Amino acid sequence: MRKVFFLFLALSMAGLLQAQQPTTDDTAALKRERQAIQNELSQIQGMYDKIKGQKKTTLGQLNMLTRKINLQERYIGSISKELKMIDDNIYLSNLEIYRLQKQLDTLKAQYARTVVYAYKNRSSYDYLNFIFSATSFNDAVKRISYLKSYRAYRAKQVTNILETQKLIAQRKQQQLGRKDQKNVALKNETKEKEVLDVQKKEKDAVVSKLKSQENDLAKQIAAKKKKDRDLNNAILAIVRREIEKQKEAERLRLAEENKTSGVVTSPTTNPTTNPGNITTRNTPTKKPESYLNLNATDIALNSSFEKNRGKLPWPVDNGVVTYHFGSNAVPGTKLIFDSPGLTLGTPTAGVAVKSVFDGEVSVVNNNGDGTYAIVIRHGRYFTTYSNLASTSVSKGTIVKTGQVIGKAGRDDDGSGGQIDFILMIEVKNVNPESWLR
Numbered sequence: 001m002r003k004v005f006f007l008f009l010a011l012s013m014a015g016l017l018q019a020q021q022p023t024t025d026d027t028a029a030l031k032r033e034r035q036a037i038q039n040e041l042s043q044i045q046g047m048y049d050k051i052k053g054q055k056k057t058t059l060g061q062l063n064m065l066t067r068k069i070n071l072q073e074r075y076i077g078s079i080s081k082e083l084k085m086i087d088d089n090i091y092l093s094n095l096e097i098y099r100l101q102k103q104l105d106t107l108k109a110q111y112a113r114t115v116v117y118a119y120k121n122r123s124s125y126d127y128l129n130f131i132f133s134a135t136s137f138n139d140a141v142k143r144i145s146y147l148k149s150y151r152a153y154r155a156k157q158v159t160n161i162l163e164t165q166k167l168i169a170q171r172k173q174q175q176l177g178r179k180d181q182k183n184v185a186l187k188n189e190t191k192e193k194e195v196l197d198v199q200k201k202e203k204d205a206v207v208s209k210l211k212s213q214e215n216d217l218a219k220q221i222a223a224k225k226k227k228d229r230d231l232n233n234a235i236l237a238i239v240r241r242e243i244e245k246q247k248e249a250e251r252l253r254l255a256e257e258n259k260t261s262g263v264v265t266s267p268t269t270n271p272t273t274n275p276g277n278i279t280t281r282n283t284p285t286k287k288p289e290s291y292l293n294l295n296a297t298d299i300a301l302n303s304s305f306e307k308n309r310g311k312l313p314w315p316v317d318n319g320v321v322t323y324h325f326g327s328n329a330v331p332g333t334k335l336i337f338d339s340p341g342l343t344l345g346t347p348t349a350g351v352a353v354k355s356v357f358d359g360e361v362s363v364v365n366n367n368g369d370g371t372y373a374i375v376i377r378h379g380r381y382f383t384t385y386s387n388l389a390s391t392s393v394s395k396g397t398i399v400k401t402g403q404v405i406g407k408a409g410r411d412d413d414g415s416g417g418q419i420d421f422i423l424m425i426e427v428k429n430v431n432p433e434s435w436l437r
Contacts (some may be wrong), residue, residue, distance in 0.1 A: 030082050037075045044068050044320050047347055047416050057209040059220065059330065060345070060412060063322040065203040072196045079189045086182045090175060097171045104164045111157040207332035214333050220412075221330075221337050231373060231420065232340045232429070235384050238363050238375050239427050242382075246291040246298075292380035292426060301379035305357055312356045312436050313402055315385055315421050319344040322411075322418070325431040340429050341384070341422030349410040349417035353385050354402050356436070361397040361405075371409045373420075384422040 048064045134140035210217055288294060293302050323343035329336045359378035367373055373386035376399060388406040399405060411418035423432040 026085060027082070030078050030085075034075060034078050037071050037078070040320065041068060041071050041075070043318055043347065044071070047320070047345060050416065057206055057213065058412065059210070059217065060322055062203070062206050062210060062330070064320070064345070065199065065206055067320055067322075069196065069199050069203060072192065072199055076189060076192050076196065079185055079192065083182065083185050083189065086178055086185065090178050090182070093171055093175055093178070097168060097175075100164055100168045100171065104161065104168065107157060107161045107164060111154070111161060114154050114157065203331075210330060211332040214335065217330065217333065218335060221335055225337055228338075228340050228420075231367070231384070231386055232422070234365060234373070235375055235382065235422060235424065236427055239382055239424060242362060242377060243291050243426065246294065250288070250291055250294055290380050290426065292377075298379040301358065302381070305378050305381050308357065309435050310437065313354065314344075314436055315353055315356055315383075316344055316346050316351055316408060316417075316419060318351075319346050319419075321345075321433070325429075325433065341420055342432050343418060343420050345411055346408050346417035346419070349389060350407045351417050352404045353388060353406045353408055353419055355399040355405050356383055357381075357401050359383070359399055361393050361395055361399060363395055364391050364393065372406065374405055376405075380426050382424045382426075384420070384424075386420040386422070387418055 044064050044067055048061065048068070051058070051061055051064075134143055292298055321342055322345045323339045325339055325342055327336060327338055355376055357376075357378045359376040359381075362375045362377045362382070365373040365375070367386065370389075371386070372388040372391050373384060374388065374391060374393065375382055375384050385405060387409045389409040391406040393399060393405045408417035408419045410416070421432055423430050423435060
């Protein structure tokens with residue numbers, strides 16, 4: 001009974017160790033994550049190299065440096081995860097080696113007992129006596145079979161001992177490989193931390209310069225605020241027009257429905273005010289939750305848009321966020337400004353700008369500064385793409401996900417491209433980052 005218990009315990013422990021071992025998929029996922037971060041870091045560095053030599057320090061430079069630092073910290077965090085996985089792997093493998101060693105000791109002890117027994121009964125006479133002392137022929141055959149099984153059992157013991165010794169040697173060799181892997185990861189972590197320190201010093205220098213030109217910066221931010229406000233107000237006007245248009249369409253539909261059914265809406269059912277033979281009744285119309293969620297097309301679009309939250313493609317390839325949605329503060333100063341959406345920087349001006357989802361172009365607006373804005377309606381959701389150098393769609397165009405709608409204009413520094421991307425649920429601005437892939 002005890003042997004069965006210890007065998008079950010050993011098997012359970014082996015299964016537990018195997019379940020807890022970090023998988024190859026986890027390691028591959030970390031490598032893919034680091035590769036993606038490296039690609040974005042390389043892209044941002046290329047954009048930053050074009051503007052860092054300018055005499056005038058800009059918010060764009062600061063935003064790129066901040067993004068680089070955030071990515072570098074994520075990269076170091078990924079290395080830390082890998083180190084933890086390696087440590088866990090080493091610890092669990094040590095437990096497995098310990099288990100195998102105990103198993104080996106048990107096998108050796110069992111084999112030693114069989115050797116001692118065989119030594120004590122080594123005489124051929126004892127074996128013959130054991131066989132010929134059988135009470136019947138069948139009993140003798142059974143005794144011969146037992147002796148053969150006993151010899152096979154001893155041979156199996158030797159095989160188990162050798163296999164366990166080999167397995168322990170393999171595990172120890174693997175441990176050496178893991179320790180080498182850990183040393184490489186530690187050196188890489190140290191190197192990346194040094195890079196992070198350099199980036200932080202570079203950012204501090206830019207912040208210091210921005211602080212010295214705070215007045216000029218305040219004017220730059222004021223101009224951006226006005227531009228954002230004007231753009232947002234224009235979008236709100238477009239959205240409200242779309243809502244009113246759908247509201248009127250719903251009113252006409254209800255009127256037609258009542259006319260077809262022969263019902264005349266009336267605020268009262270007083271017979272004295274209804275002398276004719278016309279059926280009247282109160283039909284208070286319940287205000288819908290959204291006038292942009294009534295017809296079949298809008299209902300389907302809204303449902304599909306919502307299901308794709310976190311999966312929508314970015315409006316530009318190889319773009320980086322230079323201004324985030326909501327509050328943006330300038331380090332080292334008291335300057336704070338709100339952004340109604342995302343400002344995305346691109347390596348160059350003229351890159352393709354794409355629709356993030358199926359929809360209909362509500363308007364193509366001339367911003368008055370040589371750039372354009374496109375508003376696309378996706379049911380009750382509206383996306384806006386502003387600071388476009390050119391457009392390839394017009395009002396009423398039905399667009400598909402990923403369809404090119406225009407090209408990005410130049411950024412404020414004149415060193416690359418830039419677009420402003422805004423997402424609204426009817427008249428409410430929301431953070432696009434939580435919707436994009």
